[in-house]
Amino acid sequence: MSLTDISSNLLYVAFISYLIATFVFGGAVKGNKAGTFKSEKRWGTIAFAITVFGFLANLGYFFTRWGATGHAPLSNMFEFTTAFGMTLVGGFIVIYALYKTPVIGMIVLPVALLIIAFASMFPSEVSPLIPALQSNWLAIHVSTVVIAEGILAISAAAGLVFLLKEVDMTKKSKQRFWLEAIMYSLVLVIGFVVASTYFTATGYEAEFTYVDKEGVDAAITYKMPPIFGMNEYTQMTEGTLTPFVETPAVVNASKLTTVAWSLIFGTILYWIIRLIARKRIAALLKPFVKNVNLQLMDEIGYRAIIIGFPVFTLGALIFAMIWAQIAWSRFWGWDPKEVWALVTWLFYAAYLHLRLGKGWQGKKSAWLGVAGFAIIMFNLVAVNLIIAGLHSYA
Amino acid sequence: MEKMQCTCGHINPPGTVLCEACGRSLTEKEQNSKLVDMRYEGTARRSQTYNKSIVDKIWNFFSSVKVGVSIIVALLVAAAIGTILPQEQYVTVPVRTDATIEAYYSDVYGSIGKVYYFLGFNDLYNSFWFIILVGMLAISLIIASLDRFVPLYRSLKNQRVLRHQSFMNKQRIYAEGPADADSMQKAEAKLKELKYKVSTDKNGLLAEKGRFSRWGPYVNHIGLIIFLFGVMLRMMPGFYVDETLWLREGETRAIPEAPGYTLENKGFEVENYTGEDGEEKFGEALDRVGTVAKNYQTDVVLYQKPEDALPGETNLEKVKEYPIRVNQPLKFDGYAVYQMDFKEDELKTMTFALTNKETEESLGNLTIDLINPEKEYTLDGGSVVKLLGYYPDFSGFEDGEPQTKTPLPNNPGFLIEMTTPETPQGETSFITIQNTVEPFGDNDYKLAFQSVETRDVSGLTIRKDRTLPILGLGGLIFMIGVAQGMYFNHRRFWIQQQADGGIILAGHTNKNWFGLKKDLDQVKEYASLPAYTDQQEEIEKLEKEEAELTP
Numbered sequence: 001m002s003l004t005d006i007s008s009n010l011l012y013v014a015f016i017s018y019l020i021a022t023f024v025f026g027g028a029v030k031g032n033k034a035g036t037f038k039s040e041k042r043w044g045t046i047a048f049a050i051t052v053f054g055f056l057a058n059l060g061y062f063f064t065r066w067g068a069t070g071h072a073p074l075s076n077m078f079e080f081t082t083a084f085g086m087t088l089v090g091g092f093i094v095i096y097a098l099y100k101t102p103v104i105g106m107i108v109l110p111v112a113l114l115i116i117a118f119a120s121m122f123p124s125e126v127s128p129l130i131p132a133l134q135s136n137w138l139a140i141h142v143s144t145v146v147i148a149e150g151i152l153a154i155s156a157a158a159g160l161v162f163l164l165k166e167v168d169m170t171k172k173s174k175q176r177f178w179l180e181a182i183m184y185s186l187v188l189v190i191g192f193v194v195a196s197t198y199f200t201a202t203g204y205e206a207e208f209t210y211v212d213k214e215g216v217d218a219a220i221t222y223k224m225p226p227i228f229g230m231n232e233y234t235q236m237t238e239g240t241l242t243p244f245v246e247t248p249a250v251v252n253a254s255k256l257t258t259v260a261w262s263l264i265f266g267t268i269l270y271w272i273i274r275l276i277a278r279k280r281i282a283a284l285l286k287p288f289v290k291n292v293n294l295q296l297m298d299e300i301g302y303r304a305i306i307i308g309f310p311v312f313t314l315g316a317l318i319f320a321m322i323w324a325q326i327a328w329s330r331f332w333g334w335d336p337k338e339v340w341a342l343v344t345w346l347f348y349a350a351y352l353h354l355r356l357g358k359g360w361q362g363k364k365s366a367w368l369g370v371a372g373f374a375i376i377m378f379n380l381v382a383v384n385l386i387i388a389g390l391h392s393y394a
Numbered sequence: 395m396e397k398m399q400c401t402c403g404h405i406n407p408p409g410t411v412l413c414e415a416c417g418r419s420l421t422e423k424e425q426n427s428k429l430v431d432m433r434y435e436g437t438a439r440r441s442q443t444y445n446k447s448i449v450d451k452i453w454n455f456f457s458s459v460k461v462g463v464s465i466i467v468a469l470l471v472a473a474a475i476g477t478i479l480p481q482e483q484y485v486t487v488p489v490r491t492d493a494t495i496e497a498y499y500s501d502v503y504g505s506i507g508k509v510y511y512f513l514g515f516n517d518l519y520n521s522f523w524f525i526i527l528v529g530m531l532a533i534s535l536i537i538a539s540l541d542r543f544v545p546l547y548r549s550l551k552n553q554r555v556l557r558h559q560s561f562m563n564k565q566r567i568y569a570e571g572p573a574d575a576d577s578m579q580k581a582e583a584k585l586k587e588l589k590y591k592v593s594t595d596k597n598g599l600l601a602e603k604g605r606f607s608r609w610g611p612y613v614n615h616i617g618l619i620i621f622l623f624g625v626m627l628r629m630m631p632g633f634y635v636d637e638t639l640w641l642r643e644g645e646t647r648a649i650p651e652a653p654g655y656t657l658e659n660k661g662f663e664v665e666n667y668t669g670e671d672g673e674e675k676f677g678e679a680l681d682r683v684g685t686v687a688k689n690y691q692t693d694v695v696l697y698q699k700p701e702d703a704l705p706g707e708t709n710l711e712k713v714k715e716y717p718i719r720v721n722q723p724l725k726f727d728g729y730a731v732y733q734m735d736f737k738e739d740e741l742k743t744m745t746f747a748l749t750n751k752e753t754e755e756s757l758g759n760l761t762i763d764l765i766n767p768e769k770e771y772t773l774d775g776g777s778v779v780k781l782l783g784y785y786p787d788f789s790g791f792e793d794g795e796p797q798t799k800t801p802l803p804n805n806p807g808f809l810i811e812m813t814t815p816e817t818p819q820g821e822t823s824f825i826t827i828q829n830t831v832e833p834f835g836d837n838d839y840k841l842a843f844q845s846v847e848t849r850d851v852s853g854l855t856i857r858k859d860r861t862l863p864i865l866g867l868g869g870l871i872f873m874i875g876v877a878q879g880m881y882f883n884h885r886r887f888w889i890q891q892q893a894d895g896g897i898i899l900a901g902h903t904n905k906n907w908f909g910l911k912k913d914l915d916q917v918k919e920y921a922s923l924p925a926y927t928d929q930q931e932e933i934e935k936l937e938k939e940e941a942e943l944t945p
């Protein structure tokens with residue numbers, strides 16, 4: 001077995017461990033019929049041990065891949081996103097050690113699973129580094145950022161638990177709507193994973209030529225049945241779906257098609273769950289959070305940001321600027337990736353200042369924690385795949 | 395406003411909320427609330443005290459956290475808007491003018507692009523309103539910090555051990571009840587063991603830990619202000635150099651904005667991954683994406699004019715040889731030279747043969763240097779080729795005159811006159827690549843193209859930034875400040891033994907109540923102190939129950 005094989009097997013081990021731990025955590029917080037907390041403690045400890053085991057395997061994946069590629073595995077979408085899933089679990093381990101809260105694990109682990117599964121949809125072969133990335137700062141800068149984001153995301157998990165308990169799911173309200181929207185968007189990630197896996201397994205390919213936004217002829221291969229067509233496209237593969245809509249040149253219709261298929265699969269899946277359960281997903285999770293101490297969740301949400309904010313500053317701004325000065329001759333260039341790091345940072349700065357006032361603890365704070373995670377995910381997914389795609393640098 | 399005298403006799407500065415000496419509430423609002431507001435120790439802040447003159451009003455505006463947060467949020471939103479479409483610095487148009495850039499936005503992005511340009515978002519981060527927002531952030535940082543730092547410093551410096559009962563029982567953590575005879579001593583011992591600083595006075599003690607963390611926010615704000623000051627400085631001349639130097643292989647040129655320094659390009663190379671020799675592991679990735687660059691490198695020699703050189707002297711001293719690569723700039727004397735761009739295979743020379751069109755017989759070769767062409771080329775047999783005009787980047791004729799787009803030899807055009815023993819009157823011809831025009835009728839001779847020589851051009855950026863140390867200092871201070879304020883907390887306990895032997899205890903921390911309670915649990919256990927309550931939790935519980943009762 002080569003080092004690369006060992007590495008990907010370790011990632012499987014981590015994935016399976018997290019999956020098992022999710023259920024054990026769920027069982028732990030649901031409690032026994034008598035409603036005693038003894039079983040929560042015992043099963044919580046077992047689930048935590050499984051999580052730590054999975055995390056060690058995950059670290060094993062990371063360092064064996066490092067050995068195999070010769071550089072820190074943080075250089076493309078697959079590697080970075082996988083690392084984020086790993087640090088998310090790492091952040092949880094730190095918080096669990098401090099506060100012993102299995103319920104956070106019940107939220108964090110499935111999200112980490114989704115993130116790792118999402119990452120696996122991107123090409124995962126060992127890829128060489130372009131000159132700009134050949135620097136020790138790759139490891140220093142990116143690993144600090146990804147650790148910080150893992151910690152900050154715990155705030156969203158605590159916020160989510162807070163909201164699951166606090167928001168009344170029996171009455172119509174804005175908060176109920178948005179809470180369910182979060183659940184729906186998590187299901188959409190599963191939709192993306194299912195769609196990608198299905199079309200890859202069936203080997204779907206459709207080739208097109210089109211005219212890009214600079215007016216130059218270009219070619220593209222769709223891996224999913226084309227719902228949207230590229231600007232002035234010509235179909236090159238016979239027998240494939242003819243796009244329903246042609247998009248203007250600035251839109252990457254192939255990516256839009258992927259989004260559309262994820263929406264279709266995700267929405268179907270969401271409604272299957274709802275029809276079987278006859279409840280909203282957020283309501284489905286209610287029984288798991290009934291014993292939660294709200295003040296503790298608020299404290300954890302705040303604490304995670306307090307711990308994560310300095311680390312994020314160091315990694316995403318200071319180390320980033322030092323490296324940019326060395327590689328690109330300027331420490332700051334208002335590149336979209338840089339700007340979104342700044343936006344994330346300003347957002348958490350605003351959070352910290354809002355917490356100084358009384359009215360911003362509890363529910364509002366929980367929503368802000370969740371919003372912070374949304375910004376981090378936007379920076380990871382949208383800025384990499386959509387916005388940066390419009391720029392000469394990627 | 396007047397000075398405020400407390401019932402304990404102490405005279406407090408105007409605007410004080412909690413008496414500096416005993417801690418009694420001085421205002422009615424404070425007296426009626428269940429918990430005291432400990433954020434600034436109940437001290438008088440300027441912004442809470444004066445609101446008369448225009449200066450007061452400006453001060454109060456900028457010291458408000460609400461205003462500060464609004465500025466932060468405004469910057470955040472503005473920054474995000476700037477990423478919807480690319481900023482104009484990342485836009486490539488053949489010729490850069492306002493008109494072509496405007497056209498680019500509307501051509502590529504349609505009406506969204508038009509609106510974006512119209513609103514000035516194409517250069518958002520340099521727009522005056524964005525810069526003003528940053529300026530307001532700086533002002534707000536300074537004023538808000540001063541407003542709080544000064545009174546907070548005063549009151550934390552002069553803390554009393556003994557506090558009035560009403561101060562104690564309005565703290566979030568509070569306990570009262572009977573205790574053992576040696577509880578005070580034991581509590582003191584345990585608190586010391588937990589690294590608290592303990593001071594005692596009569597029947598009371600004050601235990602304190604991590605006070606320095608209270609200065610964290612002010613330290614980090616100072617760091618930010620220094621950083622912003624550094625950013626402002628770079629707009630001043632002399633602090634900042636940003637030049638581009640295109641250097642051809644074999645060329646030596648003066649480095650712009652670096653007097654006395656000269657750089658020679660010994661050779662430029664681009665190297666791609668091959669997938670061989672230890673790169674087999676990348677094979678799969680290379681098959682998928684095609685070529686991937688591995689290295690861009692310019693081998694240079696840096697020269698300096700000697701210190702004692704006379705004006706006009708051309709002697710150069712070699713300073714160092716260095717391979718400039720991405721991520722490895724050449725550094726000297728505060729300057730850095732970066733590998734930023736390149737152009738491969740620029741035309742260097744062209745060689746022609748002066749040939750008789752009919753017999754195809756050659757009278758000899760001439761080689762034209764495309765950067766420094768000569769005026770006249772004399773061949774061995776006495777023939778002469780005169781260069782009447784040279785157009786390095788020929789772009790067509792205007793009013794019969796040949797034009798050049800740039801001074802770079804991308805598409806050289808030559809207007810020549812050929813004189814041979816057979817055609818002593820001379821023949822004129824205009825030559826470009828693959829095309830010859832004979833303006834005055836058929837010639838007997840022509841210049842037949844033989845060969846070209848090419849070379850690479852390296853695009854280097856010369857940078858000097860004297861603000862970097864200031865920015866670095868600002869960043870360092872910011873990091874110290876946030877770590878100080880966030881990884882440490884200021885925890886305090888006030889404990890008093892009362893006449894009946896019972897004990898009252900109050901606890902406060904600026905952050906991490908969980909940690910404070912953990913400490914207190916240990917002390918309580920060891921010294922058999924009465925059980926404490928988290929009054930905030932109690933209040934919240936009550937409020938919730940009330941809310942549930944009232945439909």
Ligand code: HEM
Pocket residue numbers: 346349352353356456457458459460461462463465466531534535538539542608610611612614615618876879880
């Ligand atoms: C990007 C800009 C800013 C950053 C990164 C920043 C950062 C911070 C941080 C990290 C804290 C500590 C928070 C905590 O410990 O919970 C803090 C506290 C504070 N900041 Fe800022 N700040 C910024 C701008 C401002 C502005 C514009 C104001 C103006 C009102 C302001 C006013 C305050 C105040 C009043 C405190 C609390 C001080 C205390 O508790 O003693 N900050 N700031």
